Amino acid sequence: xxxxxGVGPSTELEAMEPGGGDGLTDVAAAxxxxxxxxxxxxxxxxAVVGLGLVIILVLTAVFAPLIATHTIIExxxxxxxxxxxxxxxxxxxxxxxxxxxxxxxxxRVSLKIGISATSIALVIGLFLGAVAGFFGRALDSLIMRIxxxxxxxxxxxxxxxxASLLGRSENTVIVVLGFTGWLGICRIVRSxxxxxxxxxxxxxxxxxxxxxxxxxxxxxxxxxxxxxIVYGTIAVGSVILSEAALSFLGVGPVDPTPAWGLMVxxxxxxxxxxxxxxxxxxxxxxxxxxAFVFIGDGLRDALDPKLK
Amino acid sequence: xxxxPPSTREVLLSVRDLEAKFTTDDGIVRAVxxxxxxxxxxxxxxxxxxxxxxxxxxxxxxxxxxxTVEVDRGEILWKGRDVLTLPEEERxxxxxxxxxxxxxxxxxxxxPVHTVGRxxxxxxxxxxxxxxxxxxxxxxxxxxxxxxxxAKERAKMYPHEYSGGMRQRAMIAMAITCKPxxxxxxxxxxxxxxxxxxxxxxxxxxxxxEIDSGIILITHDLGVVAGLADQVMVMYAGRQVExxxxxxxxxxxxxxxxxxxLASLPRLDDEGDEPxxxxxxxxxxxxxxxxxxxxxxxCRFAKLPGLCDTxxxxxxxxxxxxxxxxxxxxxxxxxxxxDTLRAxxxxxxxxxxxxxxxxxxx
Numbered sequence: 235x236x237x238x239x240g241v242g243p244s245t246e247l248e249a250m251e252p253g254g255g256d257g258l259t260d261v262a263a264a265x266x267x268x269x270x271x272x273x274x275x276x277x278x279x280x281a282v283v284g285l286g287l288v289i290i291l292v293l294t295a296v297f298a299p300l301i302a303t304h305t306i307i308e309x310x311x312x313x314x315x316x317x318x319x320x321x322x323x324x325x326x327x328x329x330x331x332x333x334x335x336x337x338x339x340x341x342r343v344s345l346k347i348g349i350s351a352t353s354i355a356l357v358i359g360l361f362l363g364a365v366a367g368f369f370g371r372a373l374d375s376l377i378m379r380i381x382x383x384x385x386x387x388x389x390x391x392x393x394x395x396x397a398s399l400l401g402r403s404e405n406t407v408i409v410v411l412g413f414t415g416w417l418g419i420c421r422i423v424r425s426x427x428x429x430x431x432x433x434x435x436x437x438x439x440x441x442x443x444x445x446x447x448x449x450x451x452x453x454x455x456x457x458x459x460x461x462x463i464v465y466g467t468i469a470v471g472s473v474i475l476s477e478a479a480l481s482f483l484g485v486g487p488v489d490p491t492p493a494w495g496l497m498v499x500x501x502x503x504x505x506x507x508x509x510x511x512x513x514x515x516x517x518x519x520x521x522x523x524x525a526f527v528f529i530g531d532g533l534r535d536a537l538d539p540k541l542k
Numbered sequence: 543x544x545x546x547p548p549s550t551r552e553v554l555l556s557v558r559d560l561e562a563k564f565t566t567d568d569g570i571v572r573a574v575x576x577x578x579x580x581x582x583x584x585x586x587x588x589x590x591x592x593x594x595x596x597x598x599x600x601x602x603x604x605x606x607x608x609x610t611v612e613v614d615r616g617e618i619l620w621k622g623r624d625v626l627t628l629p630e631e632e633r634x635x636x637x638x639x640x641x642x643x644x645x646x647x648x649x650x651x652x653x654p655v656h657t658v659g660r661x662x663x664x665x666x667x668x669x670x671x672x673x674x675x676x677x678x679x680x681x682x683x684x685x686x687x688x689x690x691x692x693a694k695e696r697a698k699m700y701p702h703e704y705s706g707g708m709r710q711r712a713m714i715a716m717a718i719t720c721k722p723x724x725x726x727x728x729x730x731x732x733x734x735x736x737x738x739x740x741x742x743x744x745x746x747x748x749x750x751x752e753i754d755s756g757i758i759l760i761t762h763d764l765g766v767v768a769g770l771a772d773q774v775m776v777m778y779a780g781r782q783v784e785x786x787x788x789x790x791x792x793x794x795x796x797x798x799x800x801x802x803x804l805a806s807l808p809r810l811d812d813e814g815d816e817p818x819x820x821x822x823x824x825x826x827x828x829x830x831x832x833x834x835x836x837x838x839x840x841c842r843f844a845k846l847p848g849l850c851d852t853x854x855x856x857x858x859x860x861x862x863x864x865x866x867x868x869x870x871x872x873x874x875x876x877x878x879x880x881d882t883l884r885a886x887x888x889x890x891x892x893x894x895x896x897x898x899x900x901x902x903x904x
Contacts (some may be wrong), residue, residue, distance in 0.1 A: 365642055434650040441645070442716065443638030444668055452664075456655040 271499045274536035281532020287525035295341040302335035306492045315508035325510040327500060335510060336492040337518050343493045344522060347407050348474040355410025355473075356466055359419025360455075366420070367427025368450050374424070381417045389414040389476070390483065404487045407480055411473050422465055426458035464534040471526025478519045494519045547564050550707035554724050554756050555581040555604065555641075560616035562603050568698050569829040573599040573611065575780040578857075579773075581724065581756045586747070588771035588788075594825055596780040597760045604758075605641060606633050609698045621723075639669040642717035644746075646729040648709035650700035658712050659685070659697025675802035684715035687752070688745050707738035713744060725750065725757070727760045740796060743770060764807055768792055772805060776800050779826050786865035796860045796867040796875045798841045805883040819887045835870070842883070861899050 275281055294301060303323070304310075309330040310322070317325045324333035366377040393410040400406045407483060428435060439449045480486040481495025482502075489496065494515040501512030556834040562574040574596045581904065589597040602608045604618055606625070617624045620641070625633055637643075645651035653661060662684050663677030672680060678697065685693035688711040701709055710730065717725055727746060731739035747770060750757050759771060767774055767788065774791040776784040784797040795801050805819035827833055832839050834851040838885045844850040849870045857868040861876075869875065 284807050294878065298737070326685040434645060434647060435653045437607060437711075438643070440663055441605055441643040442668075443634050448668070449887070453653055457653070509654075534559055 249483025269498055271536045275532050278535060280528045281536075284525040284528025287521060288529060291341050291345065291522055291525065293535060294338055295345045297340055300338050302332075302338045304332035304335040305332065306336050306339050307490055308335075315511065317508070321429060324514040325508065327508075327511050328504065329495070333497070333514055334372050337494070337514050340492040340494045340497065340515060340518060341493060343404060343487065344474045344477065344519075347404055347411070347477045348470040348526075349471045350408045350478075351415060352466055352469045354408065355415035355469065356419055356462070359416035360414070360423055360462070361516065362416070363420040364427055364455065367424040368431055368446070368454065369501065370428070374509060377420070378424075381420055384414065384417055387414075390480070390485070392484045393480050393507035402484075402488050404465050404491065406492075407477050407486050410480070411476055419462065419469070422461050423458060426461065427454055430454045430457055431461040434476060452503075460537040461534075462535065464530050467533055468527055468530035471523040471530070474526070475519065476525045544658040551582045551584055553580050554583050554621065554645060555758075556617075556619040556728070557600070557604070557891075558617040558619065560603065560618065560791060561601065562611050563611055563614060565612070566829070571828045572780050572831070573828060577777070577780075577782050578616075579775055579782070579785065581758060583723065583756050584754055584895050585772045586750070586757045586759055588761060588767045588774045589777060590761060590764065590767055590774060591777035592825055594779075594828065595777040596828075597777050598728055600777070601643075602692075602762055604726065605637050605643060606630075607643075618673070631677055635669075638665060638722070639720050640722050641724045641726060642720070642722040642729050644710075644713050644717045644725060644727040647733045648701075648706060648713045648848070649733065651713055652709060653700055657698055657700055658704065662697070662712065662716045662719055664775075665716055666705060669720045673680065680719060681715070684719050685712065687718075688712070688715045688749070689741075690715075706734055707742060710734060710738075710742050714742070714745060714749065718753060718755075721753045722755055724756045724758065726760070728760045729762070730759070731763070738860070739766070746770075764792075764803060776803070779831055780828055781836065781854075782866075782868060783837065784867045784869075785857065786862070790862060790865045794861065794865070794876075796865065796872040797800075797869050798843045798875070799837050801878065801880065801883060802840075802842070805880045805887075816884055817887050819883050843869075845871065 303321075310326055310332070311330055313322070313326050314330050314440070315326060315328055316322060320323070322332050322334060324337060327333055356508075362377050362380075366374040389410065392414055396408050396410050400409065427450075436449060436453060439453045444453070477486060477493065478495030478498065481493040482499045484499065486495060487493045498512055498514035498519070501508065501510075501515070506510055557580075558578050560574050560577045561572070564571040566572060568835070570823055575677055577596070577600055580586070589600065591597045597658050599608065599611060603611055603613060604625070606619075607772055616626075618626055620636060625636065628636075652658065656664075659681040662681035663672070663674075666672040666680045667674070682693045682697050691706060693695055696708075701712070704712060710733070714730075725746075730746065731742055734742060738766045743766065746757065749755075759767070761767060771788045774784075774786060774788050775782055776791065776797065778799050780806045784791060784795065784800045786794075791800060792804065795804065799821070802819070802821040807817060807823060808816075821840055826836055826839070832851070834849070834853050835841070835844075835855050838844045838846065838850040841850065849855075853870070855868045855870045857866045858872075859865070860872045866874075
């Protein structure tokens with residue numbers, strides 16, 4: 235099955251094949267969960283493409299100095315807004331910097347912000363959602379009202395406010411997106427906990443004398459992880475998109491930082507004469523976000539085949 | 543009969559006049575109403591009753607497992623200390639460490655995301671502070687003890703890779719990991735095949751002797767009780783109706799409800815044509831309990847109108863050292879057995895059949 239995957243034109247038939255295999259493995263019920271998930275994930279071509287793109291992105295970020303042909307601040311005097319060429323693959327910008335090198339280094343900025351902000355959001359959302367769902371009652375109402383309040387604040391307004399307090403930097407963007415991005419996770423975790431805490435193995439854990447925190451994070455959380463993993467993956471993509479938006483609006487990192495959104499903003503005023511300045515960083519954002527969404531979708535199908 | 547009756551041994555648990563209720567939208571549910579009993583070390587104490595009789599709530603209240611239940615009155619003395627007045631942290635230490643519970647459905651009472659060995663080992667890690675490796679070794683030892691073959695390999699498996707009987711054994715292994723003094727088994731065999739039931743019960747009793755604990759066995763299966771229990775408490779509508787040794791309950795019952803339960807069961811020594819005598823009617827609502835004796839609307843022996851529907855009968859000594867019954871007319875039941883009940887019903891059915899045949903219009 236794997237040998238001829240992606241070769242033949244009969245994509246639909248192939249996509250159905252692993253579905254048929256599922257029934258058999260369910261009966262056997264001997265295969266470890268992880269292998270099952272990976273097998274289902276592999277059968278989703280878009281997800282595999284997404285995973286490949288993200289791996290390339292990570293490698294690009296890690297090995298940026300080796301890949302980049304120039305530094306991010308080096309100016310090639312006399313070559314302003316030049317289109318792609320042999321010495322500048324993606325052309326040069328308004329002050330003669332190499333767009334290719336800046337896009338390559340930009341992967342570092344995007345990944346750093348995407349992963350850090352999503353991590354902050356996950357930690358806050360997990361904790362508040364778990365507490366709300368597990369303890370219920372007054373604590374639940376309180377936390378849910380707090381999320382309502384956060385939902386009512388446009389994050390861009392909050393970003394402008396925080397940026398004016400902390401100054402424009404990558405860290406500002408991380409703080410803003412981290413502290414506004416936890417709402418969705420909080421709600422997902424809360425609803426999982428609400429239903430899971432009713433289950434008998436949770437009651438059994440109480441009967442065995444385990445503490446509330448142990449029950450919450452050792453017994454319930456692992457059972458609630460699937461939607462969180464999916465949401466978290468997609469969130470990295472959307473955080474990168476939001477970062478680009480903030481940079482574009484001039485609330486994000488400042489100029490020498492090779493943030494993709496900032497480069498798009500620079501390119502927009504000279505779109506007619508130097509479209510490459512906008513096109514390449516724009517494409518980088520587009521591909522990156524899409525890749526994370528593909529992985530998220532693939533993970534959701536792989537983790538819970540019933541949803542398909 | 544054992545030479546040393548269980549009652550001479552250490553009293554582990556003493557429940558005194560326990561009253562517990564739930565408040566629902568429909569009204570107050572008096573789930574447990576004035577229940578008292580003692581459980582001794584080494585003894586199997588069975589609580590019998592139909593669904594909604596309050597047997598599970600009684601057991602769960604001992605452990606403090608139902609957050610919505612309110613205890614109005616009474617004491618639950620565990621080794622002399624009233625657990626109801628203990629702080630939550632102290633109660634938590636008793637749970638699992640000193641009193642462990644075996645749940646009804648091993649399919650849902652094991653966590654699907656952890657290996658069985660890890661779940662059993664966790665008990666030792668939490669209550670005895672064992673390290674990861676030592677806990678795993680203990681888990682394997684426990685699985686071995688409950689008769690799971692190749693315990694070392696099985697410990698690495700997940701619950702879904704176990705059969706139902708193995709899962710219930712694993713549940714028992716988990717409950718006994720810290721050698722508790724009391725095991726509460728809530729319908730431990732209901733979810734299992736009959737053949738597996740016997741094996742699991744055997745394991746349970748073997749373990750009890752091994753760690754010298756007491757067992758509270760909650761069940762509606764009188765067959766299970768007859769084979770295992772030393773003492774039996776019968777509950778109906780949240781109240782105790784009869785209490786005594788297994789022999790007293792099964793052969794000299796002094797309560798119409800117990801007699802009714804026994805007469806509704808087929809027996810191995812039946813010839814095959816004996817009638818089964820059902821208890822007519824439905825269990826009462828605990829919100830709106832019948833006046834007087836809660837069983838009177840379904841009772842064959844009720845004298846109405848009279849004491850039965852006006853006065854709640856007290857649980858009182860009716861025979862022997864400790865055979866208690868809550869029936870106003872317990873004394874008149876002396877000599878009444880399942881066989882007499884069955885004969886009576888046989889007779890009544892014949893009469894009814896005659897009437898049906900004679901007057902089709904009636």
